[in-house]
Amino acid sequence: MRIQRLNTSAAELHEIDQNYSRYNQKHNIFIRLFWDEEIKRLEHARQKNAEQYSKDNKPGYSKFDKAFLAGTMNFMREKIVQNIHICDQEFNAWNGEKGTKEEGMDIFTLTKAIKKAAKMYGACAVGIAPLDRRWVYSHWYDLQTRQSYPIQFSDEAPEYNRIQEPTLLENKVRVIPASMKTAIVMLFEMDPGCLKYSPTLLPYANGRFVYSEMCLTTNSLAGLIRELGYNAIPSVNCTALNIPLAIDAGLGQIGRNGKLINPYLGTRIRIAKVITDLPLDCDQPIDFGVNEFCEACRKCARKCPAGAIPSDSKVCSGMDELSNDGYLRWAIDHKKCFCYWSECGTNCNICITVCSYNRGYKWTKSILNSSKESSTLVDNLLDSLDDCGPDVFDPEASFWLNS
Incomplete structure (x- = not known):
């Protein structure tokens, strides 16, 4: 199956119905911390277990592995959680100094330049999406008050009509100008060599490092846009849902494991x-066949040690209050x-590691093409692909000694 461009949207593809409402960020697992x-107890146990595994020198949790994790977080340290998950922090500020706006720029040229700039700042892939307000959080979470407050747009109430920049009101309501109708969506690749050692500290550390790169890239791109005289809200996991925006930006489809799947980066x-x-x-x-492939391939579900897929x-x-009702998908627990x-x-990271799409789109495409002849045969083949994807952690292999 070739990559097809669709004249549709994430909302239509996932059959949004009347039960859907904008997601309150308060319910996100990381905000629940x-x-x-x-969730606090589980997080405390997670940190305690990681510490014990390191003391025991468990493979993938050695003192050097632990130090590697510490090094990846050195850039932002205690601020990394805030800058990833909470809006309008030091590295994802909603406002900044602006240059003089230049009118009449060629949109085609500007779009290509913005995408190239985003890649030069650190992104691996870039897409542009219309901002569907349904993907914007209904509320943001304030760490100081430990309360949630609405996110609204300037055309949703008469008193907001004159707001032309992202604004935090005295009542803690955040207002986004109605003119901000576009999302520049970026993908950042995790290291496949580290992922093979899931679920240890190695891929965890790599993910943390990638997140720090994401903060730097979004902050840099926002600075570029403001210098051109326009508004920009940089965001990693705050302000709006990532996956539906990435779907609308033409960067992939959602898989059985609840992750975005890109045809080239898996x-x-x-x-x-x-x-x-x-x-x-x-x-x-x-569309490059993810729905059909994942319907037959249940590898991530079989490999998930928690039975969450x-x-x-x-x-x-x-499954519960952590996720919304009203749209079609494989529901993760x-x-x-x-x-x-x-x-x-x-x-x-196991569900990420074992996904067959990490072998590349051409490999999965050949399997899908075969399904035209015998869907039952191919379903059985996909359902038994235990050894065809990247290997899960091998305790006998040393990550640090591999060239």
């Missing part, structure tokens, strides 16, 4: 974005997932 006692990616009013040409969603078909309801994180002392 600040107020949910159950699932070994992290997503960030910059929301802006800079005039740009938008990309279109793509479903083996059955898509549904429109979430996020609490089961986080319970295993607590046990292994990291963020696992």
Whole structure:
């Protein structure tokens, strides 16, 4: 199956219905770390287990591995959580000094230049999406007050009409100008060599380092846009949902494991974005067979040690309050997932590591093409691909001695 560009949207592809509402960031598992006692206990156990595994010199948790993790976090240290998950912090500020706006720029040329600049700043792939407000969080979480406050747009209330820049009001409501209709979405690749050692400290550390790169890249791109005289909101995991924006930006499809799958980078990616009013040409969603492939291939579900990934078909309801109702997808049990994180002392990454799309789009495409002859045969083949993807952690192999 070739990569097809679709004249549609993530909302249509995932059959958004009347039960869908904008997601309150308060319910995100990482924000729950600040107020949910159950999640706090699991996080405490996760840190304790990681420390014990390191003391025991468990493979993948050695003193050097632990030091490697510490080094990847040295750039932002204690600020990394805030700058990833909480909006308008030091490295993702909603406002900054602006240059003089130049009107009449050629949009085609500007779009190509912005994409190239984003890659030069550190992104591996870039797409442009129209900002569907349904993907913007209904509320943001304030670490100081430990409360949630609305995110609204300037055309949603008469008193906001004159707001022309991203604004935090005295009542803690954040207002985004209605002119900010575009999201520049970027993908960042995780190291496949580290991922093979999931669920140890190695891929966890690599992911942390990638996140620090994402903060730097989004901050730099926002600075470029402001110098051109336009608004820019840099964001990693704050402000809006990443995956539907990435789908709308033509960067991939969502897989059974709940991750974005890119035809060239597979699932070994992290997503960030910059929301802006800079005039740009938008990309279109793509289809390269992920739905058909994942329907037959259940490898991530079988390999998930927590049993958090479903083996059955898509549904429109979430497992619990951590996820929204009202859109079609394979529903992940996020609490089961986080319970295993607590046990292994990291963020696992096994479902990312074992995904067959990490072998490249051409490999999965050849399997899909075969399905035209015998879907049952291919389904059985896909369901038994235990050894065809990247290897999971081999305790006998040393990551640091491999060239």
